[in-house]
Amino acid sequence: MTTNKKESTETKDISFNPQAFEAKWQAKWEADKLYRAVIDESKPKHYALTMLPYPSGDLHIGHWYAMTPSDARARFMRMRGYNVMFPMGFDAFGLPAEGAAIKHNIHPKIWTYQNIERMEKQMRSMGAMFDWEREAISSDPEYYKWTQWFFIQLYKKGLAYRKKQAVDWCPKDNTTLAREQVKGENRVCDRCGTPVIKKELEQWFFKATKYADELLHFEGMDWPEYIKASQTNWIGRSEGASVIFKTEIGDSIEIFTTRPDTLWGATFMVMSPEHPLVDKITTPENAQIVSEYKAEAQKQTDIQREAKDKVKTGVFSGGYAINPVNQERIPIWVADYVLMSYGTGAIMAVPAHDQRDFEFARKFNLKVIPVIQPDGVTLNGDTMEHAYEHEGLMINSGAFNGTPATSDKGLKNPAINAVIKYLEEKEIGKHDVSYRYRDWLISRQRFWGAPIPMVHCEKHGWNPIPDDQLPVLLPDDITEWKPTGESPLKFHPTWKDSTCPICGEYAMRETDTMDTFMCSSWYHLRYLSPHNDKAPFDDAEYNYWMPVDTYTGGSEHANMHLLYFRFFHKALRDMGITEGNEPAIQLRNQGMVLSEDNSKMSKSKGNVVAPDVLVQKYGADTIRAYLMFFARWQQGAPWDSNGIEGTARWIRRVWTLFTDSASSTPTVDSAPSNSDSSLDDVKKNLRRRVHQTIKRVTHDFENFEFNTIISSLMELLNEMYKAREAGAVGTPEWNEATEIYIKMLAPVAPHIAEELWTNHLGKAYSIHQQMWPSVDESAAKDDSIEIPVQINGKVRDRIIVPADAGEEEIKSTALASETIQKYLEGKQPKKVIVAKGRLVSVVV
RNA sequence: GCCGAAGUGGCGGAAUAGGCAGACGCGCGCGACUCAAAAUCGCGUUCCUUCGGGAAUGAGGGUUCGAUUCCCUCCUUCGGCACCA
Numbered sequence: 001m002t003t004n005k006k007e008s009t010e011t012k013d014i015s016f017n018p019q020a021f022e023a024k025w026q027a028k029w030e031a032d033k034l035y036r037a038v039i040d041e042s043k044p045k046h047y048a049l050t051m052l053p054y055p056s057g058d059l060h061i062g063h064w065y066a067m068t069p070s071d072a073r074a075r076f077m078r079m080r081g082y083n084v085m086f087p088m089g090f091d092a093f094g095l096p097a098e099g100a101a102i103k104h105n106i107h108p109k110i111w112t113y114q115n116i117e118r119m120e121k122q123m124r125s126m127g128a129m130f131d132w133e134r135e136a137i138s139s140d141p142e143y144y145k146w147t148q149w150f151f152i153q154l155y156k157k158g159l160a161y162r163k164k165q166a167v168d169w170c171p172k173d174n175t176t177l178a179r180e181q182v183k184g185e186n187r188v189c190d191r192c193g194t195p196v197i198k199k200e201l202e203q204w205f206f207k208a209t210k211y212a213d214e215l216l217h218f219e220g221m222d223w224p225e226y227i228k229a230s231q232t233n234w235i236g237r238s239e240g241a242s243v244i245f246k247t248e249i250g251d252s253i254e255i256f257t258t259r260p261d262t263l264w265g266a267t268f269m270v271m272s273p274e275h276p277l278v279d280k281i282t283t284p285e286n287a288q289i290v291s292e293y294k295a296e297a298q299k300q301t302d303i304q305r306e307a308k309d310k311v312k313t314g315v316f317s318g319g320y321a322i323n324p325v326n327q328e329r330i331p332i333w334v335a336d337y338v339l340m341s342y343g344t345g346a347i348m349a350v351p352a353h354d355q356r357d358f359e360f361a362r363k364f365n366l367k368v369i370p371v372i373q374p375d376g377v378t379l380n381g382d383t384m385e386h387a388y389e390h391e392g393l394m395i396n397s398g399a400f401n402g403t404p405a406t407s408d409k410g411l412k413n414p415a416i417n418a419v420i421k422y423l424e425e426k427e428i429g430k431h432d433v434s435y436r437y438r439d440w441l442i443s444r445q446r447f448w449g450a451p452i453p454m455v456h457c458e459k460h461g462w463n464p465i466p467d468d469q470l471p472v473l474l475p476d477d478i479t480e481w482k483p484t485g486e487s488p489l490k491f492h493p494t495w496k497d498s499t500c501p502i503c504g505e506y507a508m509r510e511t512d513t514m515d516t517f518m519c520s521s522w523y524h525l526r527y528l529s530p531h532n533d534k535a536p537f538d539d540a541e542y543n544y545w546m547p548v549d550t551y552t553g554g555s556e557h558a559n560m561h562l563l564y565f566r567f568f569h570k571a572l573r574d575m576g577i578t579e580g581n582e583p584a585i586q587l588r589n590q591g592m593v594l595s596e597d598n599s600k601m602s603k604s605k606g607n608v609v610a611p612d613v614l615v616q617k618y619g620a621d622t623i624r625a626y627l628m629f630f631a632r633w634q635q636g637a638p639w640d641s642n643g644i645e646g647t648a649r650w651i652r653r654v655w656t657l658f659t660d661s662a663s664s665t666p667t668v669d670s671a672p673s674n675s676d677s678s679l680d681d682v683k684k685n686l687r688r689r690v691h692q693t694i695k696r697v698t699h700d701f702e703n704f705e706f707n708t709i710i711s712s713l714m715e716l717l718n719e720m721y722k723a724r725e726a727g728a729v730g731t732p733e734w735n736e737a738t739e740i741y742i743k744m745l746a747p748v749a750p751h752i753a754e755e756l757w758t759n760h761l762g763k764a765y766s767i768h769q770q771m772w773p774s775v776d777e778s779a780a781k782d783d784s785i786e787i788p789v790q791i792n793g794k795v796r797d798r799i800i801v802p803a804d805a806g807e808e809e810i811k812s813t814a815l816a817s818e819t820i821q822k823y824l825e826g827k828q829p830k831k832v833i834v835a836k837g838r839l840v841s842v843v844v
Numbered sequence: 845g846c847c848g849a850a851g852u853g854g855c856g857g858a859a860u861a862g863g864c865a866g867a868c869g870c871g872c873g874c875g876a877c878u879c880a881a882a883a884u885c886g887c888g889u890u891c892c893u894u895c896g897g898g899a900a901u902g903a904g905g906g907u908u909c910g911a912u913u914c915c916c917u918c919c920u921u922c923g924g925c926a927c928c929a
Contacts, residue, residue, distance in 0.1 A: 184924095185926085224848095224849090225848060225849070226847095226848050226849055226923065226924075227848095227924095228848090229847055229848040229849085229923090229924070229925095230847090230848075230923075230924045230925085231924090232847075232848095232924095232925095233846085233847060233848085233924050233925045233926090234924075234925075236925070236926095236928065238928070238929085240929085255929080256928095256929065257929060258928095258929065259929080270929090305927090310927075312927080336927095337927045337929095338927085338929075339927080339928070339929090341928090342928045342929075343928070343929060346929095347929045348929085349929085350929090354929070355927090356927050356929075357929085359927095434928080434929085435928095436925085436926095436928055555923080556923095558923085558924075559924075629856090629857095629868085629869075630856060630857090630869085630870090631856060631857080632856090632857075635849095635850085637855095637856060637857090638855095638856085640855075640856070640870065640871095642870060642871070643855090643856070643869070643870050643871090644870095645869095645870080646868090646869045646870055647869080649869090649884095650868095650869085652884095707856085707857070707858085707868085707869095708857090708858070708867090708868080710868075710869085711857090711858075711867065711868035711869075712867095712868085713868095714868055714869075715867075715868065718868090786864085787863090787864080788863080788864040790863085790864085790909080790910070792909080792910090793909070793910050795864055798864075830909090831909060832909090833863095833909055833910080835862095835863050835910090838863050838864090839863045839864070839910085840863095841863075841909050841910060842909085843909045843910095
């Protein structure tokens with residue numbers, strides 16, 4: 001490379017050396033505020049948001065994969081005439097900072113801000129159009145002041161509350177977790193993979209379940225199907241009825257059922273061992289076995305208790321309830337297959353029509369009474385071998401006998417519908433919906449998060465910190481970081497001391513901090529006005545930019561961030577802070593870049609691809625292009641370090657074609673006949689390919705099909721090399737092709753595009769302020785086309801016809817073909833089908 | 845078990861209002877340039893073949909002149925849920 005430089009000192013440097021201009025353009029764009037997004041009512045707005053990173057230390061290839069194609073699309077939208085905002089920031093609170101504090105005895109703040117500085121620098125090397133003036137960092141006091149303010153608004157609205165219950169606890173991270181942050185069958189911590197345990201603790205919650213039903217609606221949202229499905233599964237709506245059963249001693253037990261039509265078949269009840277009425281219902285004779293069973297249940301983990309293949313266990317309480325529809329006296333059992341965390345913690349058991357209840361009934365010799373009769377078979381409660389869970393007619397159900405029970409759920413099912421009507425008339429039950437979705441537990445027993453802005457007074461209980469005392473700052477003088485299961489803030493000598501906003505007496509601060517997902521639930525709003533100290537954001541900014549038009553990021557957040565983000569928007573809407581029902585219209589998720597051996601990249605395995613090294617070797621543009629090219633973006637693929645050479649070759653060939661002055665003189669030996677007519681054809685063909693490419697690239701950008709954008713540009717480049725060989729250089733068609741090519745290249749490879757445009761073509765700075773090229777439809781159209789001719793479904797020949805040829809013309813040309821005639825062997829075709837412009841199919 | 849997405853060369857992947865399967869690139873092979881290598885450039889590259897052709901888009905069936913694309917049954921992989929009443 002040094003030799004190249006020496007050679008080219010007197011003329012323009014034509015060797016490809018991205019290091020020579022990438023940093024230069026990045027600095028100039030920033031100095032010129034080229035990507036500054038300001039309100040401009042004369043243009044349609046486009047809010048392109050990509051998920052902000054945690055400042056973990058170094059940018060990895062996954063960040064590039066998420067961010068640079070998103071940037072390319074934002075740039076494309078900008079060239080299409082949108083006023084685009086593409087902000088960036090840091091989700092800067094979180095556990096790794098505390099891990100570093102423990103390990104290196106460094107304050108999490110110092111560690112975090114050092115990382116931010118390094119990562120900002122690395123991000124700048126991407127050449128993305130981030131508007132850094134809108135940068136927001138969630139651990140800045142000016143940011144978390146408003147995180148706290150939002151907490152208080154939620155509290156005042158009754159959407160934040162404190163409650164003692166059994167909660168998920170990660171023994172490694174030493175903190176509680178939200179239900180969403182516990183993963184999979186093994187119930188492990190989403191962050192560290194450690195199996196969680198249950199702890200009975202008093203914690204702060206957000207009432208997300210209030211929005212359960214609304215969160216199931218995705219109307220007008222262009223979100224991936226699997227994200228919507230995942231959220232729908234997570235919320236887990238079931239429709240049915242709640243019914244009140246009375247015990248013999250007069251207590252009410254409410255149950256939830258999706259099958260009220262089987263009420264007449266309820267032959268016993270089951271309560272969760274944790275149900276508050278268990279002790280009351282248990283008779284003295286049964287007290288011993290029930291308390292032993294409860295103790296046993298408590299010892300087991302959730303995984304043990306909820307294991308699907310587990311043999312059912314349970315004990316009889318000695319108590320009885322009255323089935324409200326037929327006054328039958330039915331025994332109440334206690335069993336751990338009924339969970340306190342779902343429904344009411346008690347069920348009516350219908351063994352004839354529920355497999356779980358059936359297994360239980362058979363084990364303990366309880367009555368089985370069929371109440372749904374399938375077509376053509378008579379069920380016998382004493383001999384049936386499994387529960388019948390399908391459709392049929394109601395039987396043994398008094399006045400309801402004969403009512404059809406279909407496979408429909410809820411009120412759509414005539415049997416369920418009729419019984420619910422009856423329950424409501426009799427006031428023994430009502431139509432009801434149950435969700436598996438839980439309220440969001442936001443307390444974390446950790447230091448590096450936004451302090452929950454509440455104080456507790458002996459006399460006045462919990463109260464929010466007055467707004468004028470916000471933010472509640474984290475102290476700098478903490479020395480002990482060891483996780484104890486309680487926030488390090490609790491052990492600070494003075495931090496927790498405060499006064500009650502009501503009486504002015506001593507009050508103790510809440511020492512827990514907020515789940516960092518709280519910070520990221522509103523960062524898209526802080527980008528609107530990151531330094532506003534009067535409000536979380538300006539209304540004018542909100543009204544112009546929101547909602548987010550395109551949101552990109554990882555799909556691992558399906559049931560976490562993406563659900564919190566929607567909940568938060570709805571809660572804010574109900575407080576009059578935001579407008580509209582959803583924060584983001586369009587969502588797209590990139591896949592994952594795996595390591596070359598197809599495994600997940602991780603520091604511990606040492607298989608991480610470092611973007612910095614690649615940037616040094618190839619330049620940012622090549623990395624950007626390769627990340628767009630090497631896989632379907634929304635799917636991801638294993639990294640291929642050889643593969644990048646192909647993209648690097650393409651970028652170099654782009655550079656060579658547009659900078660090599662020799663390109664204007666065709667080499668004598670390779671140029672074919674230079675007659676005017678053939679040059680005309682070459683020019684026309686070039687122009688056609690250029691305009692066809694605009695069409696394809698535009699379509700693919702709109703649809704996030706980044707890999708085919710690059711292929712199309714590669715093909716067009718190959719075409720241009722051929723046109724150069726044929727002597728097209730210097731013609732108007734060549735010049736047009738050059739301009740359009742660089743414009744289409746600009747979103748993908750912003751530096752080389754600028755260098756070629758401004759320096760080599762001598763066009764007005766900046767390429768990034770140019771409009772996207774428009775398609776000349778007439779130029780894009782083919783004159784003549786080659787279409788295949790099939791005989792009995794097999795391609796036997798290809799014919800060339802004018803593009804606008806009619807059916808008859810195509811047909812006669814096809815049949816006139818010698819090859820086709822040979823295959824026909826003089827026979828008359830039975831049928832000839834002409835698909836205009838596509839194919840001829842001859843049937844013999 | 846339920847919900848969702850996806851199965852195409854050695855590899856990443858193209859092509860779906862039904863119409864030339866394998867674009868583009870990697871890898872591989874041959875050639876040019878070179879003392880040599882790298883870089884670069886050119887040609888070839890789904891499989892089988894008796895060189896006429898034949899087979900092939902996870903498997904099997906269906907609709908059709910024609911199916912990677914639509915329908916049915918099944919298999920596999922990935923993601924979510926799961927003793928959820």
